[in-house]
Amino acid sequence: MSTEPPCPEARALAAAPDTRLFRQVVGRFATGVAVVTTVADGVDHAMTVNAFTSVSLDPLLVMFCADRTARFHDTVLxxxxxxxxxxxxxLRAASEHLATPGRRLAGQLDRYRVHRGPATGVPVLSDALAVVECRTHAVHEAGDHSIVVGEVLALDVPNPEGEPLIFHDGRYRRIAGP
Known part of the structure; x- marks a missing residue:
């Protein structure tokens, strides 16, 4: 039995995976949940993301992905x-609220404890497990999203005892204890 990949012609003839199956497959990867925030012309903006990760230790870089059709996308850029x-x-309710397309922009963070990040002045959720303040370092187009890479300006751990909000298989989950 050969383990060689099919020839280019055979790969080209194979049907592309469908979007529904793709969402199901990548949804099997458990992720944390985060909210990305910014401020523009005195108005606070926020968006729930689960595509967030560290990128580099030298220099310190992180990234998140933003849907290019979301109003947050152009604002944060x-x-x-x-x-x-x-x-x-x-903060599950905050995650759900800030993931809702078309929600009212004015006062969207009013129901949560928020303070201004010392390095950026953007709104920061005071009960977050961790906070990373950034300046955009690079933006890469990736299909219907942009990969936004940020240079880390400040770090904080305001809620070191909290349990992380987890998203897996299309639902919020809890980490099972020992």
Missing amino acids: ATGIWAVCVLPEE
């Missing part, structure tokens, strides 16, 4: 400064 707030379980 225009401001060039943002914060990632890693959410604890108790």
